[in-house]
Amino acid sequence: MTELSGGPSLPQRRKLVTEIPGPLSRELMARKQAAVAAGVGTVMPVFAARAGGGVVEDVDGNSLIDFGSGIAVTSVGNSAEAVVRRAGEQLARLTHTCVMVTPYEGYVEVCEELARLTPGDHAKKSILLNSGAEAVENAVKIARYHTKRQAVVVFEHGYHGRTNLTMALTSKSMPYKHGFGPFAPEIYRVPMAYPYRWPTGPEHCADEAAAQVIDQITKQIGASETAAIVVEPVLGEGGFIVPARGFLPRVAAFAKEHGIVLIADEIQSGFCRTGQWFACEDEGIVPDLITTAKGIAGGLPLAAVTGRAEIMDAVHSGGLGGTYGGNPVACAAALGAIETMRELDLAARARHIEEIMKPRLLALAEKHPLIGDVRGRGAMLAVEIVKPGTKDPDPAATAAVAAACHRAGLVVLTTGTYGNVLRFLPPLVIGDDLLREGLDIVAEAVASV
Incomplete structure (x- = not known):
């Protein structure tokens, strides 16, 4: 079977003509x-x-x-053919103006697509950025601004990026954090429902892990002090951990009850990777904010934060942005990638x-x-x-x-x-x-x- 989409006309076979590396x-x-x-x-x-x-x-x-x-x-x-075609056409028209100076249609189109594709039927808005870490950092900024709270809860084994704030959010020290401190404050780590390594066995994992998370937030942090819970619906760099079924819905319900912004980090798991457009759909999770990158644009640098319109609109004008965020060529590539995902x-x-x-x-x-x-x-x-x-x-x-x-x-x-x-x-x-x-x-x- 040959590849399903366009791209370089390469024979779809393994062939070794030298040792590796040559x-x-x-x-x-x-x-x-x-x-x-x-x-x-x-x-x-x-x-x-x-x-x-x-x-x-x-x-x-x-x-x-x-x-x-x-x-x-x-x-x-x-x-992929649609990515190359759309990005090439855009390259011939303009490569950059900065959306904060003179905007362009492609940025708006990508945000419209994200509103259609991401979970939930509520009104949504997006901002476009350059990398997954930048998306997570902006999601936390927005959540803190909206809630007027500071504490951010993350999970053991989680990975969220390499900027100073996202290193603080990331669980693993080597190679991501080693020697790079001090890190951003008001970050709190709670247990992840890791079925294979749960001490009392996978059958108890969801209930016990959720109870521990809720207890730690309530007693050690304060639910009323917590701006956001950031979670990967399927953990990436932490080891492709699929949280025990039932764990995420309980965490989501707790967040909703206490006005905590639930941020789904779908940077590695999003855009059809897990068999659905987004991994959080598997258990019907509707996050308040969702961060995306990686698969969004077929290889060009693009990332996004998409979320409830009232949360996204909380920040003052000029408070969000970046010179390259939502570059027109990357936006065109994203539209080509989404076209390919739908058609195939x-x-x-x-x-x-x-x-x-x-x-x-x-x-x-x-x-x-x-x-x-x-x-x-x-x-x-x-x-x-x-x-x-x-x-x-x-x-x-x-x-x-x-x-x-x-x-x-x-x-x-x-x-x-x-x-x-x-x-x-x-x-x-x-x-x-x-x-x-x-x-x-x-x-x-x-x-x-």
């Missing part, structure tokens, strides 16, 4: 090390030349199966990907005790790797599995608070044959470790 990639890596700050890490030391559908072609001519999508960014495929029904495609991948991963877990858990929804799936016979995280084995996949020509990513989760984020347009071949590579890599 000589040209190694040469470019030497140049990178000489010119690029060392803090900018690299997961897989190959340099991309072209990409499309479910493959990435490197500078040495190797064609790699893509199970990463640039961290859930190219969900519609690299250089990529939410359904994500569910189909889960139907192919999850049974194979579960079978692999049955065979190999180093896989402690298989989880995720749609095309946002993961395996947690542990020391056999325990739940002790095994980041070394996880890195070894990932390295074996890389050598075989499969782009995979690791994640998790303990660095022991192998995550899978294939483009939603990937062909079934490539999916199955990629899973074969994963199985071989796990067996080798």
